[in-house]
Amino acid sequence: xxxxxxxxxxxxxxxxxxxxxxxxxxxxxxxxxxxxxxxxxxxxxxxxxxxxxxxxxxxxxxxxxxxxxxxxxxxxxxxxxxxxxxxxxxxxxxxxxxxxxxxxxxxxxxxxxxxxxxxxxxxxxxxxxxxxxxxxxxxxxxxxxxxxxxxxxxxxxxxxxxxxxxxxxxxxxxxxxxxxxxxxxxxxxxxxxxxxxxxxxxxxxxxxxxxxxxxxxxxxxxxxxxxxxxxxxxxxxxxxxxxxxxxxxxxxxxxxxxxx
Amino acid sequence: xxxxxxxxxxxxxxxxxxxxxxxxxxxxxxxxxxxxxxxxxxxxxxxxxxxxxxxxxxxxxxxxxxxxxxxxxxxxxxxxxxxxxxxxxxxxxxxxxxxxxxxxxxxxxxxxxxxxxxxxxxxxxxxxxxxxxxxxxxxxxxxxxxxxxxxxxxxxxxxxxxxxxxxxxxxxxxxxxxxxxxxxxxxxxxxxxxxxxxxxxxxxxxxxxxxxxxxxxxxxxxxxxxxxxxxxxxxxxxxxxxxxxxxxxxxxxxxxxxxxxxxxxxxxxxxxxxxxxxxxxxxxxxxxxxxxxxxxxxxxxxx
Amino acid sequence: xxxxxxxxxxxxxxxxxxxxxxxxxxxxxxxxxxxxxxxxxxxxxxxxxxxxxxxxxxxxxxxxxxxxxxxxxxxxxxxxxxxxxxxxxxxxxxxxxxxxxxxxxxxxxxxxxxxxxxxxxxxxxxxxxxxxxxxxxxxxxxxxxxxxxxxxx
Numbered sequence: 001x002x003x004x005x006x007x008x009x010x011x012x013x014x015x016x017x018x019x020x021x022x023x024x025x026x027x028x029x030x031x032x033x034x035x036x037x038x039x040x041x042x043x044x045x046x047x048x049x050x051x052x053x054x055x056x057x058x059x060x061x062x063x064x065x066x067x068x069x070x071x072x073x074x075x076x077x078x079x080x081x082x083x084x085x086x087x088x089x090x091x092x093x094x095x096x097x098x099x100x101x102x103x104x105x106x107x108x109x110x111x112x113x114x115x116x117x118x119x120x121x122x123x124x125x126x127x128x129x130x131x132x133x134x135x136x137x138x139x140x141x142x143x144x145x146x147x148x149x150x151x152x153x154x155x156x157x158x159x160x161x162x163x164x165x166x167x168x169x170x171x172x173x174x175x176x177x178x179x180x181x182x183x184x185x186x187x188x189x190x191x192x193x194x195x196x197x198x199x200x201x202x203x204x205x206x207x208x209x210x211x212x213x214x215x216x217x218x219x220x221x222x223x224x225x226x227x228x229x230x231x232x233x234x235x236x237x238x239x240x241x242x243x244x245x246x247x248x249x250x251x252x253x254x255x256x257x258x259x260x
Numbered sequence: 261x262x263x264x265x266x267x268x269x270x271x272x273x274x275x276x277x278x279x280x281x282x283x284x285x286x287x288x289x290x291x292x293x294x295x296x297x298x299x300x301x302x303x304x305x306x307x308x309x310x311x312x313x314x315x316x317x318x319x320x321x322x323x324x325x326x327x328x329x330x331x332x333x334x335x336x337x338x339x340x341x342x343x344x345x346x347x348x349x350x351x352x353x354x355x356x357x358x359x360x361x362x363x364x365x366x367x368x369x370x371x372x373x374x375x376x377x378x379x380x381x382x383x384x385x386x387x388x389x390x391x392x393x394x395x396x397x398x399x400x401x402x403x404x405x406x407x408x409x410x411x412x413x414x415x416x417x418x419x420x421x422x423x424x425x426x427x428x429x430x431x432x433x434x435x436x437x438x439x440x441x442x443x444x445x446x447x448x449x450x451x452x453x454x455x456x457x458x459x460x461x462x463x464x465x466x467x468x469x470x471x472x473x474x475x476x477x478x479x480x481x482x483x484x485x486x487x488x489x490x491x492x493x494x495x496x497x498x499x500x501x502x503x504x505x506x507x508x509x510x511x512x513x514x515x516x517x518x519x520x521x522x523x524x525x526x527x528x529x530x531x532x533x534x535x536x537x538x539x540x541x542x543x544x545x546x547x548x549x550x551x552x553x554x555x556x557x558x559x560x561x562x563x
Numbered sequence: 564x565x566x567x568x569x570x571x572x573x574x575x576x577x578x579x580x581x582x583x584x585x586x587x588x589x590x591x592x593x594x595x596x597x598x599x600x601x602x603x604x605x606x607x608x609x610x611x612x613x614x615x616x617x618x619x620x621x622x623x624x625x626x627x628x629x630x631x632x633x634x635x636x637x638x639x640x641x642x643x644x645x646x647x648x649x650x651x652x653x654x655x656x657x658x659x660x661x662x663x664x665x666x667x668x669x670x671x672x673x674x675x676x677x678x679x680x681x682x683x684x685x686x687x688x689x690x691x692x693x694x695x696x697x698x699x700x701x702x703x704x705x706x707x708x709x710x711x712x713x714x715x716x
Binding site: 041044045047048051052055091095153155156157159160162163164166167185187188189190191192193194197198 | 566569570572573575576577579580582583584586587588590591592593618619620672
Binding site: 121127129130133135 | 379
């Protein structure tokens with residue numbers, strides 16, 4: 001009896017917070033007025049702190065993941081005598097799955113947690129209240145630029161991740177393991193399609209970006225304005241963001257590639 | 261007159277600018293327009309009840325804050341003094357009763373009316389609440405950029421004037437993290453008065469300040485009020501500082517107004533709740549002990 | 564000043580994104596913008612294409628000379644109709660050449676191989692190759708092998 005009641009309360013709470021965060025998202029993005037000059041300035045500032053500052057971790061992880069994939073793929077494929085297919089394996093894995101997913105996870109850890117902590121701290125130090133008391137909507141001034149910057153940065157980061165990964169994997173397999181470069185590229189180009197692989201990867205990372213950034217700014221905005229509350233909200237951002245990415249990835253993969 | 265202060269600042273800079281004159285001319289005319297609608301009571305709180313998390317913070321409170329005076333709202337910690345300021349600013353809404361600011365019923369106001377009303381309020385938050393990603397100058401300039409069409413040089417002049425009046429013109433380029441607590445509060449005060457509001461609310465301005473900073477803030481609050489004829493609401497539990505500058509005092513306790521009057525009336529009150537608060541007695545109407553079962557019984561209690 | 568530096572870095576960041584996108588599109592997926600204009604198309608009908616896909620390569624003597632444009636079902640003949648583009652410099656394929664579906668390696672991809680005939684006349688845009696050899700389907704091979712073994716007895 002108590003279990004059923006708890007379950008109901010849990011579902012109710014989930015639906016309620018989903019609705020509230022939906023309203024929150026809508027209000028941040030569509031509430032007017034917008035002054036373009038200022039909006040662009042705020043947006044660029046956020047792209048700097050969300051995108052540019054995440055660049056190093058994305059490039060380094062992309063390179064390592066590409067190299068590991070090349071090594072693993074080579075050692076498996078070479079036993080079938082088809083080590084030239086390592087290019088195909090590398091490109092498809094990175095473009096379809098690892099690019100968007102790993103970028104999303106890293107982004108949730110690096111930029112998402114920072115967003116939550118920053119907004120939480122602004123709440124704790126009454127900066128959000130201060131905007132409100134000035135008659136400036138904090139959703140428009142603080143939240144919207146962060147949302148938009150995050151949503152546009154992540155697909156870019158995922159593209160860079162995939163490109164770096166493929167390049168690093170190529171270095172390992174061609175220059176170190178001795179795969180013939182021509183067949184490396186040929187097998188890759190034969191099997192990678194621009195619309196199904198590259199575009200689907202971009203769509204995926206776009207969806208992940210919306211999920212992660214939405215969770216991050218919402219958690220920051222509703223957190224308890226204490227040091228403990230900010231800590232908990234940050235943890236929740238990373239956990240919920242990562243789970244959302246993995247769950248959405250399954251759904252999107254089923255929808256995009258599930259017909260064969 | 262209230263705007264003399266502005267001109268005095270200009271004389272200190274040995275410069276007279278028609279821009280500034282224009283700015284003040286606009287302000288004066290705005291004042292005259294509002295003057296017709298203004299009433300003696302600036303903020304009128306009627307039968308206000310407010311509870312948070314199941315705990316009643318205000319229970320049927322009625323109080324008035326006179327126009328152009330410094331009103332100190334005092335009471336022990338946790339009595340909801342800050343909440344009163346948030347109710348006035350419309351950041352939280354009362355469960356019942358009304359809060360009327362200069363004729364506008366805050367709880368009934370639309371979003372637009374509320375923002376309009378807030379434009380004429382300045383609030384000094386307890387922590388200062390300077391925007392940490394902007395310099396002091398940008399902080400003070402923000403409300404001007406947001407609400408006026410003044411060009412860059414004019415905004416610069418006004419910002420420097422406001423910073424001059426709090427003594428921080430030299431700190432304009434600093435970031436909030438580089439300021440001391442007292443300086444941050446002064447910078448926040450400059451921001452709060454950037455639009456020359458009719459009402460300035462101070463949330464615990466003296467808390468955690470050294471005696472010099474306290475003295476500076478007392479001086480500033482007084483000077484601002486006299487010079488610009490601003491209605492000031494001061495929320496504090498620093499008895500001495502508050503009583504020294506207030507024209508009118510409201511003492512809150514247990515969700516009720518227990519005394520409302522001049523500082524002299526407060527000092528001469530014989531109400532033991534007032535006396536306990538002023539003298540700082542450890543035990544009294546506000547008990548030293550948190551409610552607990554009988555001491556002896558609990559000690560003797562087994563299992 | 565700070566804003567200016569941030570703006571510059573953001574610009575570089577965006578350019579990096581565009582560069583990565585172009586790299587992926589051109590180098591990795593082999594997308595070329597003027598690929599289709601250079602060449603002529605011919606077609607062939609197969610009984611069974613056995614896993615041939617669009618963009619599979621077309622070879623003569625193992626050298627790539629074109630790629631598969633489209634594969635569709637020909638309702639009239641109950642066969643698969645494959646349209647392929649041949650590079651324009653390869654303009655001397657005899658009309659009686661044959662085309663077969665081949666596999667590169669044991670698990671590699673399917674591709675088309677053209678064997679040159681003896682006719683003087685050469686193929687032009689829109690012509691058809693009539694001599695086709697379908698893909699080797701493992702199940703059919705095993706079936707044939709068992710039939711032969713049975714008839715030997």
